[in-house]
Amino acid sequence: MDHTVSRPPEIEMAVYAGRPPAQVRLDRAAPFGWWAAAVIALVSLVDKVEFYLVAGALPLIQAEFGFSDTWGGAISTASLVASAILLLPAGYLADTGRRTGLMAAIVGSWALLTLGSGLAPTFALFFGMRVLLGGASQLYSPPAASLLADYYPPGSRARAFGFERMAYFAGTPIGVAVGGAVGQAYGWRSAFFFVFVPGLLVALLCLTLREPIRGIGDRIGEAQKAAGVPGPDAAATKDETTADDATATAAEKPRLREVIPQMREVIAIRAVRLVFTGLGLLFFGIGGIMWWLPTFLQRFNGLEAGPAAGIAGGAGLVGIIAGTLLGSRYGDRWQDRRRAWRVTLSGGSLLAGALFLGAAVGVPVLGVRIVMFLITNAFFCVAIANLTAGLADLLPAERRGVGFALLQFTLALSGALGPLLVGAVSDLFGSLLYAFTALLVPATISGLVVLQARSSYDTGAVRT
Template sequence: MRDTESQPLEIEMSVYAGRPPRRIRLGRAAPLGWWPAVVIALVSLIDKIESSLVAGALPLIQEEFGFGDTWAGAISTAALAASAILLLPAGYLADTGRRTGLMAAVVGSWALLTLGSGLAPTFAIFFGVRVLLGGASQLYSPPAASLIADYYPSASRARAFGFERMAYFAGTPIGVALGGAVGAAYGWRNAFLFIVVPGLLVAIVCLTLREPVRGLGDRFGRLQNPTAEEEPTVSAPVMKPRMRDVLPQMRQIITIRSVRLIFVGMGLLFFGISGLMWWLTTFMQRFSGLEAGTAAGLAGGVGLLGIIVGTLAGSRIGDRGQARRPAWRVTLSGVSLLAGAASFGLAIGVPVLGVRIGMFLFTNAFFCAAMANLTAALADVLAPERRGVGFAVLQFTLALSGAVGPLLVGAVSDLFGSLLYAFAVLLVPTAASGLAVLRARSSYEAEVVRA
């Protein structure tokens, strides 16, 4: 089978559920175009902007409601814990239902719930609204990840997931900067009201996506790189999983060694990075003598630049090296995580503002380079009919581990009277994440073949 960029191979095949076959150019990295990746990235972006507004406006919210650092950390912890409860049902729906419609419904619902944050008259009501939003916000993740895996072949998945991961992480510093800037200028409540309309618009944009046939991305990959054994013309129908089968599927997914180690590594990373990003504005304000708005803008700007550079560079290097070295994505991710942990250590250990800014930038860049490749690696290992549940288990792991970070930092800060000591605690899980991921290299190649 010959294929070049100048004369790409065209083939007629079924690509969208319930629609007639269409001609596809297989020589492209994205046979169905990059629009689906852009839309899913917008969903991740608006979600993280909204959830990070609290971090940017946190000093102002604490000032109005009068609560300490432990309760401040508990806001994020409770929201993430609530999302973990609903992630497994969301994974089941992603494997059985219409993923594009589910994603649009989720985004629209939490966009409306955002109104409650800006209108809450007491801290108790504000806290309750954030818990409800936490339960709704992460439900888009399993269907979104499953869609990306079906829209794009393995050779370009790191880039496709890179768009989504870049938007996901970029939303955090944007939300932090927006929350701080709008809060300082117009009051923190207006920061939440500002994001309602963009959220509803993104929900409408989700409806432009068509539902791809399950396993389509894997079929693209096989046709682009044919082996001696040709793909059968008629494949056996894939049985949709039942809800009662979710727990057995979870256990089966966890038995895959590389998946298990990647879950551990990403969980440890989120433990550290959630605590870092939630408290970074407050850290910059307390230890650099900056005003709340300036601290939020600086933290957001440094984070955003590092996220963009790290994700773009990491996903591109990951895709290029994967074709030559089967476990390249995993190796690159492990090394990036260790480098990010080292940068984080320098950022909190050197009391010079310029050094801290640079090291926080490198920290975000290395961590995000790893995340894009690890997400693509999971899509390679998981079978198409199990990706919804698989990514739900991943997001469940990330939600629970990420929930601990902000609360732990706040509690340690109150206990020792220093946010610097609390940040130092996060060095251990961030370094351990790289070591866990590197251990997955030995089994990853064989498990990709079995998927």
């Protein structure tokens, strides 16, 4: 009787810069563990919590400083425009510098600027602090996305990016809830002091991550296919690659003068353009909704600042977690079986989300409105997790920093317009209801645009 125990498939590869080769298990969804995804998810969480503290405490801040709805929306808009200006240089740094150290420096600056927001004695100084925070807030995205693509092979990227996106969007309702609850109980300034210490702790956690060699996630995916490992649960035979081979295939670092041609190379991929457009339209609507939702519930359902922020945050958080978990699970499971599955799932989810958003705005009953907003968030997050993972599939390893910087640039600009236009329409017509109704248009168009990417998605992924 043969009692030989089959060994799991392994491959020897150079994984971390300046370190000897390591044995990599090919049958694992996360060959290097999930710690990197957890830390990057915490970075995303802190980013949005800090940014959306203002939305939860906005009525209280308005009461102290006495500014209009237009200026209330302009806080978010100016902050996001500032971040958009710095995103492309951040993409270059993500493709050339040490990404883990860059993230730690960015998160530390957020914490200091959040503290400054709580100490601001005038609206002008408060506004300035928020603009500076906005300039730094999105800079982590290019290095974070590049790291995730290197830590995790294609077969598990929807889960890795899904966790990061879940934390990113979960930070929005948490920030809203903390801003409103702490603001009402202890004053709006206390909400900013409350988040200062967690921000510093997450900055230190970024320094625990090792810097992987660029493109290692793609090479592991190729090794899995060569060894006959279609997924993390399958068995296969052993394959080996030397450190010299891995180093020879590593992507060269781009030079600064080559960034513009690299941007053109990214935009030349049709599926990438459609993903950018669809997500941009979606973020236009999401930015306006989440920034003004607590105020909306106060004005139209008679809630106070704390309960309004708590309800808005709770509905958003539950929907975000449910949508991201479902989207990540089924995005990875069926991506290899169905043509352009990720964009098909995303487009359908965006259209369904727009339908439930209409119900949330149109039905005045508080309980129904909360459930409709929850379902809306769930459908939107199914799409966001899969479109982000799909973008990593479409972009070459040496262009992911620039590619995700372009994506974040698009999202920052489109998301910046939502809060400002909602506030301006509210001042113009004297009601937030008209402004919220108008946001149904970009939400619907986003789903239609994403579905157009089906015909070119597989071609772009194969070319990459």
